Amino acid sequence: MAPIDLRSDTVTLPPPDMRRAMAAAELGDDVFGEDPTVNRLEQRAARLTGKEAAVMVASGTMGNLLGILSIARSGQEVITEAGSHVFMSEGGGAATLGGIQLRPLVSDHGVLHPDAVVAAIRPTDDIHQPLTAAICVEDTHNRAGGVVWPLEALAAIRRVADEHGLAVHMDGARVFNAAVALGRPVAEIAAAADTVTFCLSKGLACPVGSVLCGSAEVIARARRWRKMVGGGWRQAGILAAAGLWALEHMIERLAEDHANAQTLAEGLAELPGIEIDLGTVQTNIVRFRLLDRDPRAFVADCRTRGLLGGAQGAAGVRFVTHYGIEATDVQRALEVCSDVLAA
Ligand SMILES: *Cc1c(COP(=O)(O)O)cnc(C)c1O
Numbered sequence: 310m311a312p313i314d315l316r317s318d319t320v321t322l323p324p325p326d327m328r329r330a331m332a333a334a335e336l337g338d339d340v341f342g343e344d345p346t347v348n349r350l351e352q353r354a355a356r357l358t359g360k361e362a363a364v365m366v367a368s369g370t371m372g373n374l375l376g377i378l379s380i381a382r383s384g385q386e387v388i389t390e391a392g393s394h395v396f397m398s399e400g401g402g403a404a405t406l407g408g409i410q411l412r413p414l415v416s417d418h419g420v421l422h423p424d425a426v427v428a429a430i431r432p433t434d435d436i437h438q439p440l441t442a443a444i445c446v447e448d449t450h451n452r453a454g455g456v457v458w459p460l461e462a463l464a465a466i467r468r469v470a471d472e473h474g475l476a477v478h479m480d481g482a483r484v485f486n487a488a489v490a491l492g493r494p495v496a497e498i499a500a501a502a503d504t505v506t507f508c509l510s511k512g513l514a515c516p517v518g519s520v521l522c523g524s525a526e527v528i529a530r531a532r533r534w535r536k537m538v539g540g541g542w543r544q545a546g547i548l549a550a551a552g553l554w555a556l557e558h559m560i561e562r563l564a565e566d567h568a569n570a571q572t573l574a575e576g577l578a579e580l581p582g583i584e585i586d587l588g589t590v591q592t593n594i595v596r597f598r599l600l601d602r603d604p605r606a607f608v609a610d611c612r613t614r615g616l617l618g619g620a621q622g623a624a625g626v627r628f629v630t631h632y633g634i635e636a637t638d639v640q641r642a643l644e645v646c647s648d649v650l651a652a
Contacts, residue, residue: 313638313645314617318483318566318593318631321514327554334550338543339365340536346546351552354520357556358481358505359496362528363520365549367540368396369482372506372521373445374402374538375531379523380504381442387478388429389445390416392452394480402473406538410439418589419450420458424464430473443476444469448498449483449490454586454627455570455594457487463501475600479505482519486512486592489563503527512563512593513555513634517548559632566593569630569639576643582650593631598624607649616645 314320323331337343347365354363366372373395381387387403389396391413395403403409407559414425431438444466448458466635470477479502481487481495488495498503502524509515521531535541574590577583579595585597599607612617618629630643 310615312612312615312617313634313642315628315630315642316617316619316635318511318629319449321612321632322413323514323516323551324558324632327514327551328525328585331547334507334544334546339545340371340541340543341636344419344546344549345545346553347549351520352508352550353553353556355522358499358507358522359585360499362521362524362525364518364531364535364591365545365552366521366535367517368508368540369480369506369519370399370402370469370508371435371535371538371540372519373399373478374406375534376506376521376523377403377409377443377445378407378534378572379488379527379530380478381409384439385442386410386412386431386439386449387443387445388412388414388441390414390419390421390450392416392419392450394482395444395445395447397452410444411445412441412496412511413613417561418456419447419453420462421446421466422456423469426466427473428467441473443477443478445478445480446502447480447482448489449592449594451482451594453588454596455486455592457490458498458587458589459466460493460497462468462490463498463521467501476504477502479615481505483511485560486563486567488510490567490592491562509552509555512551512566513559515548515555516642518552518554563593566630566632566634567591569593569634569636570595573628573630573642575638576639577646578645580650581649583646593629595628595630596621597626599626600624602650610649610652611645614645614648616642
């Protein structure tokens with residue numbers, strides 16, 4: 310039997326109809342602005358997120374990098390969350406390539422408190438300190454366990470940004486999961502942000518790709534940065550076609566992933582030696598702690614029984630549900646966890 314792979318929603322493979330759409334894509338040279346499929350994807354992404362313009366990029370990391378480089382300058386600071394992907398998992402790109410310092414703040418399950426953000430904004434009349442340029446939010450928040458920002462919390466960050474003349478960048482790698490969980494259009498979520506990036510290559514099951522959306526002016530700057538980091542590409546329509554197909558067919562089904570994650574989390578909560586905060590299981594990510602076991606050993610034991618997951622830190626384990634994982638797989642995963650804990 311094939312293993313049940315719950316390591317990440319990045320392991321999703323393109324559905325057959327997505328592959329057919331890729332094979333049939335109309336193509337051109339995107340550096341010349343002539344790939345009609347890329348252009349269509351960018352227009353569609355801009356419309357969906359309620360922004361003027363968009364640029365397709367290779368990855369979420371590239372989208373965040375270009376977003377930050379386009380709203381902050383060398384020597385400036387961007388407020389982030391301490392467990393955020395931009396701060397923890399993007400190789401220090403904004404610092405290396407942009408001379409931009411990230412300022413990590415502790416949060417409540419990934420959701421920044423507006424007072425904490427206000428307190429972290431640098432005074433403009435003290436030459437010792439860098440100037441704050443922007444605030445970065447992550448929705449859903451990966452390390453917090455796929456937690457969705459309440460719309461009021463996003464609006465509060467927007468108000469703080471407006472009061473202090475700051476930009477807001479949203480790392481919306483899984484913003485469609487947030488939209489499905491809230492039952493709201495993605496544009497309503499993205500309204501709090503000047504720039505938003507989302508991944509096509511996670512729950513939406515595309516092989517490659519992310520999109521950065523924002524004002525025409527900011528996206529024009531991002532295109533220049535994209536070229537500089539080697540991200541100008543040619544017949545990328547073959548990838549954009551997958552993205553267009555996914556935006557049509559893969560968003561609503563994320564609800565299945567959320568239901569599977571819920572079942573998985575509730576099942577895990579019943580098992581001895583597991584500590585799980587069910588309140589954080591809001592989308593497709595399930596994080597839990599092992600009370601008396603090394604997570605690496607647990608994950609290795611699961612692997613020998615055909616279940617793949619990820620060990621995180623001293624006690625944490627992460628499972629992610631996604632396209633290709635069915636309710637029966639969740640039941641089998643729970644059996645494996647139960648067997649491993651009993652062994
Ligand atoms: C995966 C992820 C990214 C980066 O996406 P890549 O395509 O892997 O570079 C950014 N932010 C969050 C929250 C993510 O989960």
